[in-house]
Amino acid sequence: MKLVALAGGVGGAKLTDGLAQLLPPENLTIVVNTGDDFEHLGLYISPDLDTVCYTLAGLANPKTGWGRAGETYHLLESLAVLGGETWFRLGDKDLATHLERTRRLHAGETLSHITRLFCRAWGVRHTVLPMSDDSVRTMVETVKYGELSFQEYFVHQRCEPKVKGFRFVGIESARAAPGVLEAIEMADAVVLCPSNPWVSIDPILAVAGIRSALEKKKVVAVSPIIGGKTVKGPAAKMYSELGVRPSALAVAEHYSGLLTGFVMDQLDAKLAEEIPITTMVTDILMPTQDDRRRLAQDVLDLIRTL
Amino acid sequence: MKLVALAGGVGGAKLTDGLAQLLPPENLTIVVNTGDDFEHLGLYISPDLDTVCYTLAGLANPKTGWGRAGETYHLLESLAVLGGETWFRLGDKDLATHLERTRRLHAGETLSHITRLFCRAWGVRHTVLPMSDDSVRTMVETVKYGELSFQEYFVHQRCEPKVKGFRFVGIESARAAPGVLEAIEMADAVVLCPSNPWVSIDPILAVAGIRSALEKKKVVAVSPIIGGKTVKGPAAKMYSELGVRPSALAVAEHYSGLLTGFVMDQLDAKLAEEIPITTMVTDILMPTQDDRRRLAQDVLDLIRTL
Numbered sequence: 001m002k003l004v005a006l007a008g009g010v011g012g013a014k015l016t017d018g019l020a021q022l023l024p025p026e027n028l029t030i031v032v033n034t035g036d037d038f039e040h041l042g043l044y045i046s047p048d049l050d051t052v053c054y055t056l057a058g059l060a061n062p063k064t065g066w067g068r069a070g071e072t073y074h075l076l077e078s079l080a081v082l083g084g085e086t087w088f089r090l091g092d093k094d095l096a097t098h099l100e101r102t103r104r105l106h107a108g109e110t111l112s113h114i115t116r117l118f119c120r121a122w123g124v125r126h127t128v129l130p131m132s133d134d135s136v137r138t139m140v141e142t143v144k145y146g147e148l149s150f151q152e153y154f155v156h157q158r159c160e161p162k163v164k165g166f167r168f169v170g171i172e173s174a175r176a177a178p179g180v181l182e183a184i185e186m187a188d189a190v191v192l193c194p195s196n197p198w199v200s201i202d203p204i205l206a207v208a209g210i211r212s213a214l215e216k217k218k219v220v221a222v223s224p225i226i227g228g229k230t231v232k233g234p235a236a237k238m239y240s241e242l243g244v245r246p247s248a249l250a251v252a253e254h255y256s257g258l259l260t261g262f263v264m265d266q267l268d269a270k271l272a273e274e275i276p277i278t279t280m281v282t283d284i285l286m287p288t289q290d291d292r293r294r295l296a297q298d299v300l301d302l303i304r305t306l
Numbered sequence: 307m308k309l310v311a312l313a314g315g316v317g318g319a320k321l322t323d324g325l326a327q328l329l330p331p332e333n334l335t336i337v338v339n340t341g342d343d344f345e346h347l348g349l350y351i352s353p354d355l356d357t358v359c360y361t362l363a364g365l366a367n368p369k370t371g372w373g374r375a376g377e378t379y380h381l382l383e384s385l386a387v388l389g390g391e392t393w394f395r396l397g398d399k400d401l402a403t404h405l406e407r408t409r410r411l412h413a414g415e416t417l418s419h420i421t422r423l424f425c426r427a428w429g430v431r432h433t434v435l436p437m438s439d440d441s442v443r444t445m446v447e448t449v450k451y452g453e454l455s456f457q458e459y460f461v462h463q464r465c466e467p468k469v470k471g472f473r474f475v476g477i478e479s480a481r482a483a484p485g486v487l488e489a490i491e492m493a494d495a496v497v498l499c500p501s502n503p504w505v506s507i508d509p510i511l512a513v514a515g516i517r518s519a520l521e522k523k524k525v526v527a528v529s530p531i532i533g534g535k536t537v538k539g540p541a542a543k544m545y546s547e548l549g550v551r552p553s554a555l556a557v558a559e560h561y562s563g564l565l566t567g568f569v570m571d572q573l574d575a576k577l578a579e580e581i582p583i584t585t586m587v588t589d590i591l592m593p594t595q596d597d598r599r600r601l602a603q604d605v606l607d608l609i610r611t612l
Contacts, residue, residue: 042348042409074378078402082427084409092398096384103348103390121388 001027001300004187006131008033008048008200010065010232011224012193013055014286016126018296019191020056021289025125029183030056031210033195034111034130035138035168035203038151040088041079043098044105047151048200049115049130050097057122065232068093087156112177127179131204134174138199141165150199159234162241166198171206184213189260189303192221194284196235197254211258218306220261220299222284223248227267231285249274261302263295278306307333307606310493312437314339314354314506316371316538317530318499319361320592322432324602325497326362327595331431335489336362337516339501340417340436341444341474341509344457346394347385349404350411353457354506355421355436356403363428371538374399393462418483433485437510440480444505447471456505465540468547472504477512490519495566495609498527500590502541503560517564524612526567526605528590529554533573537591555580567608569601584612 003023005016007030016030030052037046047066054060054068061067071091080086090098097118104114110133119128140153142161153161184190192201205211228246230236236246244250248264249271262279264271269281280302286292309329311322313336322336339354353372360366360374367373377397386392396404403424410420416439425434446459448467459467490496498507511517534552536542542552550556554570555577568585570577575587586608592598 041405042412043405068384072378072380072398074398075381075402075405078374078399079406082402082406082424084402084406092378092380093384095401096381096388096390099347099349099381100385100388100390106348118388 001189001303002187003028003189003191003303004183005030005191005193006033006195006201006204007031007052007193008036008195009051011286012048012195012200013052013060013065014292015191015193015222015296015299016052017055017289018286018292018294019299020126021293022296022300023126025127029127029129029179029187031129031131031180031183031204033200033203034132035136035199036150036154037135038137038149040151041085041090042102043095044102045088045090045098046101046111046130049111049128050094053115053119053122053124053128056124056126056128057119059122067091088151110177112179127183129177129179129183131177131180131207131210132174133177135170136174136203136207137169138203139167139169140199141167154234159237163238165242166202168203168206171203174207176207176209180207181209181213184210184217187217189218189220189306190214191299192219192255194222194224194231196224196230196233196238197251198235198238201255205258214258218260218303219255219258220263220303220306221251221255221259222295222299223251223262223264223268225251226265226284247271252277252279260306263299263302278302307495307609308493309334309495309497309609310489311336311497311499312339312501312507312510313337313358313499314342314501315357317592318354318501318506319358319366319371320598321497321499321528321601321605322358323361323595324592324598324600325605326432327599328602328606329432331433335433335435335485335493337435337437337486337489337510339506339509340438341442341505342456342460343441344443344455346457347391347396348408349401350408351394351396351404352407352417352436355417355434356400359421359425359428359430359434362430362432362434363425365428373397394457416483418485433489435483435486435489437483437486437513437516438480439483441476442480442509442513443475444509445473445475446505447473460540465543469544471548472508474509474512477509480513482513482515486513487515487519490516490523493523495524495526495612496520497605498525498561498565500528500530500537502530502536502539502544503557504541504544511564520564524566524609525561525564526569526609526612527557527561527565528601528605529557529568529570529574531557532571532590553577558583558585566612569605569608584608
């Protein structure tokens with residue numbers, strides 16, 4: 001079975017890691033949100049791409065899910081002495097990624113090319129693609145501060161400001177990165193990973209050509225919400241603030257018209273009958289490596305029934 | 307006594323540290339070579355400025371004389387995995403300096419302004435000035451490779467290529483940094499630190515207005531050569547390759563017309579009579595903090611007799 005997975009941060013990285021344990025490299029392409037990308041300290045930072053790549057490479061911090069295992073913060077500590085900005089916690093190993101990526105971007109290389117080189121260097125055998133080589137910047141409209149850049153909202157303001165909506169700056173002119181539409185075209189199915197629908201999956205779906213390519217495919221989403229709460233991140237909070245009761249059902253409705261299958265947690269079993277598409281009820285928490293593979297297997301099993 | 311010290315790398319940093327132990331902040335201005343500055347990995351690196359500042363701040367690596375004490379190389383190790391350039395050994399703490407300096411330069415701040423901010427952050431109370439805020443790049447003409455940038459020659463090629471001459475690119479349009487000419491004007495004397503005459507002191511002297519400002523002052527040089535050899539770096543090798551027998555005498559002649567006093571090592575005492583200016587013979591090696599202060603005191607004592 002040939003799959004494409006659309007992924008954002010930690011939850012998406014975990015499920016793609018499970019899928020990568022089950023599918024050979026030629027049968028899995030992972031398309032990653034770049035709406036979170038930003039420039040900081042003069043460096044181009046691509047948080048979701050790095051989280052997915054570090055996870056697949058076995059380099060991710062197992063406690064946080066993002067950043068590097070065995071990370072140190074000596075640069076940041078010295079930067080603090082100089083009065084530099086330290087609200088975005090960049091580790092020494094992680095900074096090598098940003099420094100080399102920035103150098104290569106300035107030399108005219110594309111993000112997808114750089115990602116391919118980095119994956120090769122890290123031993124990631126499955127294909128990881130940024131959704132676009134063009135700049136897309138997720139802006140969060142907040143009640144209190146007006147529009148904030150995503151990382152300003154997410155890290156600096158710790159997701160505290162109440163949100164009113166989102167805007168993906170540059171989305172009109174962003175083209176899908178080379179290989180993205182081709183991989184969807186060739187795929188038997190597309191998986192929407194348990195990432196934030198508003199700010200991880202929606203930006204990918206908004207890139208020209210991606211949503212319409214998905215409409216011709218089996219599409220299965222895995223809920224990032226369990227029992228009305230997110231495992232990590234502000235998705236549930238965003239639903240509430242936007243006037244939608246956060247639930248697996250809300251996620252299924254979020255993607256309505258696009259899904260052929262849906263995967264949600266046992267805790268939400270009673271909502272299954274309200275979802276008008278084939279729905280699998282299983283354990284969708286992924287605290288361990290085995291859980292990643294188990295959930296990926298459930299997703300593959302569901303797809304085979306569609 | 308008000309002094310200006312012209313300094314390059316490790317030897318210059320040590321003597322300025324000795325002078326800083328003896329003179330109050332308002333009485334010592336250190337003007338540092340920036341001909342060694344270069345861009346690497348997209349970062350603006352100013353090796354001599356950093357060596358002087360780290361030394362004065364007590365942050366320098368006591369073994370090498372350059373770089374930071376207690377340094378780690380986690381970023382560089384991760385960069386090596388990505389195939390990035392690692393021939394210039396940048397430590398994690400040191401990189402914070404380059405990253406923040408580069409960010410500020412790109413934001414339009416001057417090198418002298420940034421140096422002032424960094425010195426304040428590091429607790430350096432004496433004034434440290436780059437020789438110029440304008441770009442000057444020391445090029446080394448070599449027999450084998452033609453012209454090499456200074457760091458390419460110094461670090462990458464380990465000073466192995468035979469030199470034919472030097473060129474300071476940009477020197478014609480480089481203006482002395484704000485405060486440099488004023489400090490020399492106000493000084494009772496100027497000290498040429500035991501730095502490489504060819505590539506540390508000559509670039510400073512070549513900045514418009516500096517040499518002519520020095521001609522009105524007492525100028526004392528401390529030899530970087532002892533017994534025909536340099537304590538550190540390629541100065542002696544450069545003299546040989548350029549057809550001059552390396553010695554304290556060669557250094558005194560290098561600066562001829564500019565000096566009112568000269569300080570050299572006991573090992574070279576027999577050369578003193580060949581030097582036509584007031585010459586102090588003392589122990590000029592500075593292996594310890596105390597030695598730095600002792601040599602600085604000798605220099606002050608000599609200046610008082612001139």
